[in-house]
Amino acid sequence: MEVRPGANPADVKNYDTDRLRHDFLIQNLFVADEIKTIYSQIDRIIVGAATPVNKELVLEAGAELRAKYFLERREMGIINIGGNGTVTVDGKEYNFKYKDGMYIGMGAKDISFKSEDPKNPAKFYLNSAPAHKTYPTVFIDPAKDILPENKKELGCLESANHRTINKYILPGQVESCQLEMGMTCLEPGSVWNTMPCHTHDRRMEVYLYFEVPEDAVVFHYMGEPTETRHIVMRNEEAVISPSWSIHSASATHAYTFIWGMVGENQDFDDMDDVDMKDLR
Numbered sequence: 001m002e003v004r005p006g007a008n009p010a011d012v013k014n015y016d017t018d019r020l021r022h023d024f025l026i027q028n029l030f031v032a033d034e035i036k037t038i039y040s041q042i043d044r045i046i047v048g049a050a051t052p053v054n055k056e057l058v059l060e061a062g063a064e065l066r067a068k069y070f071l072e073r074r075e076m077g078i079i080n081i082g083g084n085g086t087v088t089v090d091g092k093e094y095n096f097k098y099k100d101g102m103y104i105g106m107g108a109k110d111i112s113f114k115s116e117d118p119k120n121p122a123k124f125y126l127n128s129a130p131a132h133k134t135y136p137t138v139f140i141d142p143a144k145d146i147l148p149e150n151k152k153e154l155g156c157l158e159s160a161n162h163r164t165i166n167k168y169i170l171p172g173q174v175e176s177c178q179l180e181m182g183m184t185c186l187e188p189g190s191v192w193n194t195m196p197c198h199t200h201d202r203r204m205e206v207y208l209y210f211e212v213p214e215d216a217v218v219f220h221y222m223g224e225p226t227e228t229r230h231i232v233m234r235n236e237e238a239v240i241s242p243s244w245s246i247h248s249a250s251a252t253h254a255y256t257f258i259w260g261m262v263g264e265n266q267d268f269d270d271m272d273d274v275d276m277k278d279l280r
């Protein structure tokens with residue numbers, strides 16, 4: 001498990017491109033027959049991916065957690081961005097197709113991942129946060145299970161930001177201690193997300209961009225609203241956003257992204273909106 005320390009905005013505004021990428025960008029997440037995990041000390045989120053191809057992969061705590069098993073004091077959200085696959089939680093099998101999700105509560109001991117077809121493997125994207133209470137494990141088929149009020153259409157084609165926010169894990173939909181997770185899908189011709197932008201002093205956030213064509217790039221914007229920086233990103237890469245940082249992007253093509261949040265509260269709308277005229 002890779003461990004990344006926190007970040008102070010007074011330092012980050014002096015970082016060059018390499019340092020910004022080193023500290024905030026997460027690349028090479030989906031590696032065949034591996035579970036990759038990155039532990040950010042910002043709110044202790046773990047960002048990871050399980051990509052089973054020819055064998056079943058078993059989630060292990062690793063030395064960093066000092067725990068008997070991964071979810072001993074943690075909860076986890078999963079969204080599959082690959083082919084069909086199965087997640088087994090303490091002997092119970094859950095069959096995933098593209099974009100299906102799941103919440104696993106604290107205390108689940110044996111978690112493993114396998115693919116239906118090695119030629120089109122599942123790609124399980126994982127977010128995990130510290131937890132102190134067990135909420136039920138829930139499978140989420142976004143077409144059937146997400147309540148209408150948790151599918152929010154925003155923006156318009158004229159502003160190149162027509163998109164739908166699908167909220168998979170948050171209070172009233174799927175209960176958790178602190179983790180919230182969802183997926184935002186941009187319509188063809190729309191390339192901007194989260195602009196006008198925001199910070200949320202009470203939560204950090206991680207974005208995973210996917211459905212980005214090979215010859216396209218995503219310009220992810222971060223930094224304090226008056227000290228913006230960008231990170232050039234490609235398909236299936238993630239980026240860490242501290243609570244003081246904006247998190248927005250424009251790209252050369254429409255794309256989809258998964259957002260995951262952890263921190264002080266679970267109020268999705270508790271955002272510190274940035275006035276367009278204050279951005280620099």
Ligand SMILES: O=C(O)C(=O)C[C@H](O)C(=O)CO
Nearest residue numbers: 163165184193194195205259
């Ligand atoms: O497109 C958007 O706008 C988003 O998806 C915003 C994220 O969900 C977010 O930043 C929540 O805090």
Ligand SMILES: [Zn+2]
Nearest residue numbers: 198200205247
């Ligand atoms: Zn946000």
